[in-house]
Amino acid sequence: MFGFIKKSLNKTVDAIKTVAPKRKISFTKDEIEDILLEADVEYELVEIILREIYQDKITREILRSKLLATLRYAEYKEPQYTPPFVELIVGVNGAGKTTTIAKLAQRYKNEGKKVILGAGDTFRAAAIEQLTLWAKRLDIPIVASKQGHDSSAVAYDVIDSAKAKGFDNVIIDTAGRLHTQTNLANELKKINRICDKAHAGAPHRTILIIDGTQGNSAISQAKAFHDMIGIDGIIITKLDGTAKGGSIFSIAYALELPILFVGTGEQPENLTPFDKYEFVDSLLDAIFDQEK
Numbered sequence: 001m002f003g004f005i006k007k008s009l010n011k012t013v014d015a016i017k018t019v020a021p022k023r024k025i026s027f028t029k030d031e032i033e034d035i036l037l038e039a040d041v042e043y044e045l046v047e048i049i050l051r052e053i054y055q056d057k058i059t060r061e062i063l064r065s066k067l068l069a070t071l072r073y074a075e076y077k078e079p080q081y082t083p084p085f086v087e088l089i090v091g092v093n094g095a096g097k098t099t100t101i102a103k104l105a106q107r108y109k110n111e112g113k114k115v116i117l118g119a120g121d122t123f124r125a126a127a128i129e130q131l132t133l134w135a136k137r138l139d140i141p142i143v144a145s146k147q148g149h150d151s152s153a154v155a156y157d158v159i160d161s162a163k164a165k166g167f168d169n170v171i172i173d174t175a176g177r178l179h180t181q182t183n184l185a186n187e188l189k190k191i192n193r194i195c196d197k198a199h200a201g202a203p204h205r206t207i208l209i210i211d212g213t214q215g216n217s218a219i220s221q222a223k224a225f226h227d228m229i230g231i232d233g234i235i236i237t238k239l240d241g242t243a244k245g246g247s248i249f250s251i252a253y254a255l256e257l258p259i260l261f262v263g264t265g266e267q268p269e270n271l272t273p274f275d276k277y278e279f280v281d282s283l284l285d286a287i288f289d290q291e292k
């Protein structure tokens, strides 16, 4: 597993190199400010980090503790639950929801779990088709209805079926967009209610998928989803395709939510658990020279 996060930060490291081409033992505050901004850490958070540093020369250890502190919410604790474990996947269209559902399903399957999918984005025919294709490819059952049908009915049916057949994991897709934001909020709330009705305590985890290439601009959108239904954790997709890896700090800090996984490629196996130490150390390795 080790090394996937580091590899997927290549573009972010390249961006850092444009302002800090040479690794050094220490940097001034101005230099660190440039580096963090270049990696797409949000300006306000950069100010907060620097405000709390009193030394003129910032060493790796100093910056490391500050960066890790911004990720203090990044750890996830699994709730108590009665199987099946039901997950609701939310996020705007194009964020990588479908691919990420496939990756999660593959991951659970590899762990020996029985997985079933629910095609809950009934707003778009393409969403149902794509998820169905992935289900076939991964040899995983799926509950799907026709476009325009009630998405909460899909949620109910897939949970009901999972309970009857002894499945371990249920992963439910949801719409990323409806005619209005209020419609979307109402639909997501309804799915939430129906999940609980089908299986008390469900959904056990609501995951927001964020397109990593959007960087900080995803924060306000993420807050809107959090306000709508309450998010338990985040998956950042396409980390390998972006120079904005530093936005993970601002996203985790602003939303006070755990980062569960990061997407590190297009294949089903390219989903890596977020390890905040590997993440921070990979960035620091690109900035700092070893102390002699």
Ligand SMILES: Nc1nc2c(ncn2[C@@H]2O[C@H](COP(=O)(O)OP(=O)(O)OP(=O)(O)O)[C@@H](O)[C@H]2O)c(=O)[nH]1
Binding pocket: 091, 092, 093, 094, 095, 096, 097, 098, 099, 100, 127, 176, 237, 238, 239, 240, 241, 262, 263, 264, 265, 266, 270
């Ligand atoms: N490089 C890379 N590409 C990814 C990753 N995750 C998703 N993608 C690609 O991003 C594109 C969009 O992903 P989809 O899953 O189809 O998008 P979408 O989110 O399904 O759209 P919705 O279902 O509407 O949310 C696809 O080409 C995926 O292969 C990732 O971690 N790395």
